Amino acid sequence: MEAAANRPPLVYCQGLTKVYPLSGVEVHALRGVDLRVERGEMVAIMGPSGSGKSTLMHIIGCMDTQTSGSYLLDGVDVSNVPEKELAAIRNKKLGFVFQRYNLLPRATALYNVELPLFYAGITGSAAEEKARAALEQVGILHLADHLPNQMSGGQQQRVAIARAMVNDPLLILADEPTGALDTVSSAEVMGIFQKMHEERGVTVIIITHEPHIAEFCRRRVILRDGRIVGDKTFEYSNPVA
Amino acid sequence: MxxxxxxxxxxxxxxxxxxxxxxxxxxxxxxxxxxxxxxxxxxxxxxxxxxxxxINRLGTNTLTIFPGTAGQFVRSGSVNTLTLDDVEAVRQLPGVQAAAPTVRSGQLVTCGNKTWTTSITGTTPEIADISSLTLERGRFFGQAEVSGAATVAVIGQTVYTNLYTPGTNPVGTEIRIGGEAYRVIGLLQTVGASSGGSDQDDVVYIPVTTAQLRLLGITDKSINMMQVQVAGQDQMESVQQAITYLLRKRHRLNDNQEDDFTIRNMAQLQxxxxxxxxxxxxxxxxxxxxxxxxxxxxxxxxxxxxxxxxxxxxxxxxxxxxxxxxxxxxxxxxxxxxxxxxxxxxxxxxxxxxxxxxxxxxxxxxxxxxxxxxxxxxxxxxxxxxxxxxxxxxxxxxxxxxxxxx
Incomplete structure (x- = not known):
């Protein structure tokens, strides 16, 4: 943590707002968000639906741009970065995990995990090796040749986490990663996030509306009506189930 | 990237x-x-x-000259503005390699007890070059036989198959055309159908003079058609103009009179x-x-x-x-x-x-x-x-x- 202190924060938002023009009416999804996430943190962003958490995640994930305010990712103001480099940033620095896994349905687990590598220009046996290592880390190497519909929800989400991790990102962004899973699978998936965080030092931001999922993270940020209304760091997080 | x-x-x-x-x-x-x-x-x-x-088989450097004005439907023999003397004059023009007259008539041909109606073409030996005729047996008639209006004939394959038993040699035998006996001196190789679809093997070639004098009783030397082989493809235009000028002069046509002949240019046609x-x-x-x-x-x-x-x-x-x-x-x-x-x-x-x-x-x-x-x-x-x-x-x-x- 000492070394990290000299470097810019990984995520640094100041006065972030987002306004959607929706059929004549302006929808204020974010109304001035200040958020600073250091390297190596594991943060839960909580809030009811409509609180702007997905919008925040999209901006942090370089998938959308803010209306006003500033956002620096790893010290870089991404609002000035051309689209092509933005794609490279998403590919190299970020890893996404979605509620509904979003795996390519007709591709094997292995191919799904290889996909970000292909966009990084890594192909062939080099890609396969990395993808297999990532699958092994999430404990489902034996399912490498399975199609998504041959796997349980928990297993599919593990493939998605392997896919997010395969390019060694700085930051994992997970949008309701347990939203479609039962309690046991949820705990397992959260356990994997914790393991990645602890063993590989990756920064994790998890968006959820379930308090018991947030408890797996030491820092919990609460978002309501586009504003941060709570930001606490706890001594301990829920241990791996 | x-x-x-x-x-x-x-x-x-x-x-x-x-x-x-x-x-x-x-x-x-x-x-x-x-x-x-x-x-x-x-x-x-x-x-x-x-x-x-x-068209290529007809020869691309060939000019064909018919008697009568362009576009006018000319029945064989009904217009007699083109004569053997015209052919002789055209032959002297520079750029003309060969010129051959054609007098054509449908006739009944008899050989022994077999008969066949075919097209009799009276012409000169140059036609063999112009029409790329090749002989399977015997020879084509020569200039002497034209001058002497000899009763000799060169027959095509269709005529042969209809008048002779297969395998027999027609050369030296006699056929009768228009009641007169002709000695067969040559048998042509198969040519095939023409661009118009007619059988080009269904033909008998005889000297033009024989056709005019003995067969058809033409005394004014008129012919049905003249075929001219030009030395080179690039000379087609100039030779065509020269022929037009020559024939107009020979036929004594005024400037306001139309041509009384028609020239078909094979290169143009092509x-x-x-x-x-x-x-x-x-x-x-x-x-x-x-x-x-x-x-x-x-x-x-x-x-x-x-x-x-x-x-x-x-x-x-x-x-x-x-x-x-x-x-x-x-x-x-x-x-x-x-x-x-x-x-x-x-x-x-x-x-x-x-x-x-x-x-x-x-x-x-x-x-x-x-x-x-x-x-x-x-x-x-x-x-x-x-x-x-x-x-x-x-x-x-x-x-x-x-x-x-x-």
Missing amino acids: SVKIGVLSDFAFRALKANKLRSILTMLGIIIGVAAVILMMSIGQGAQQQVMSR SEAQNITGILTLFLAGVAAISLIVGGIGVMNIMLVSVTERTREIGVRMALGASRQDILNQFLLEAVLLSLSGSFIGIVVGIAGSKIFSSFSGWSTVISFFSVFIAVAFALMVGIFFGYYPARQAARLKPAEALNYE
Whole structure:
């Protein structure tokens, strides 16, 4: 943590707002968000639906741009970065995990995990090796040749986490990663996030509306009506189930 | 950092494989289009080749001169403005290699107890060169036999088969034409049908003088036709002008009088025929190209559906690091892959169709590399053109919106 202190924060938002023009009416999804996430943190962003958490995640994930305010990712103001480099940033620095896994349905687990590598220009046996290592880390190497519909929800989400991790990102962004899973699978998936965080030092931001999922993270940020209304760091997080 | 074309092709191929039936149905439009272009061009080019080979057989550096004004329907013998003396005068012109008169008449020919009605052509030995006649047996008559109005004949293959038992040698035998006996001195090799479809082997050649004096009783030396072989293709125009000038002078025509003869230029005929058959080929290919365009619209339709259906996938790919260019390239490649594989199947179908067509209709068809190239290039263009719009739609999606698309 000492070394990290000299470097810019990984995520640094100041006065972030987002306004959607929706059929004549302006929808204020974010109304001035200040958020600073250091390297190596594991943060839960909580809030009811409509609180702007997905919008925040999209901006942090370089998938959308803010209306006003500033956002620096790893010290870089991404609002000035051309689209092509933005794609490279998403590919190299970020890893996404979605509620509904979003795996390519007709591709094997292995191919799904290889996909970000292909966009990084890594192909062939080099890609396969990395993808297999990532699958092994999430404990489902034996399912490498399975199609998504041959796997349980928990297993599919593990493939998605392997896919997010395969390019060694700085930051994992997970949008309701347990939203479609039962309690046991949820705990397992959260356990994997914790393991990645602890063993590989990756920064994790998890968006959820379930308090018991947030408890797996030491820092919990609460978002309501586009504003941060709570930001606490706890001594301990829920241990791996 | 753009993704390599090999990887993108793999993406595109997987996407097409995922929707096999749809991909095949989409390809069908391209298959039919390409096959139609190839088939139609093969028919057009076949017709062109056939017409050209027939014209070439007549000799491309040949001028044919008929008595009578251009356009006027001339019954044999009804106009007698062209004579043997005209032929003799034309023969002296520079650039004229050979000139031969023709006096033609349908006659009953008898040999023993067999008879056959055929076309008797009175001419001079030059005709053998001009019409590229080759002899299977015997010889052609010479200048002396023309001067002496000898009763000798050279017969064609059709005449031979109708008058003789196969295997017998006709040379030296006698046939009777118009009640008079002629000695057969030569048998011609098979020539085949003419451009007009008439049997060019159904002919008997006799000296022109014999035909005029003994057979038809023509005393004014008039002839039905004159064929002139010009020394070179490039001299056709100048020789034609020289002949026109010469004949007008010989026939004593004023400036305000029309020509009393007609010159048919084989080179002109050839280039006109080439133009006409070329237009025919273009027309056929154009009609076929319309079906290719319709096929292209099918590709565009399916690609648009595919982009809408796969909006979420596009969002995910963008989240994983696909740039807009990567997305555009992938969808463009899908359209191109559809068109290319469709056109390869189309080539096979088109070639097979053209073979089947020619074997059923008896028309000759020509598959040229050019027509295959044109068809594939056009299909590729159609694929890129109609694939670009859907691909651009895909690439324009905003990642966050695409991800949330239901």
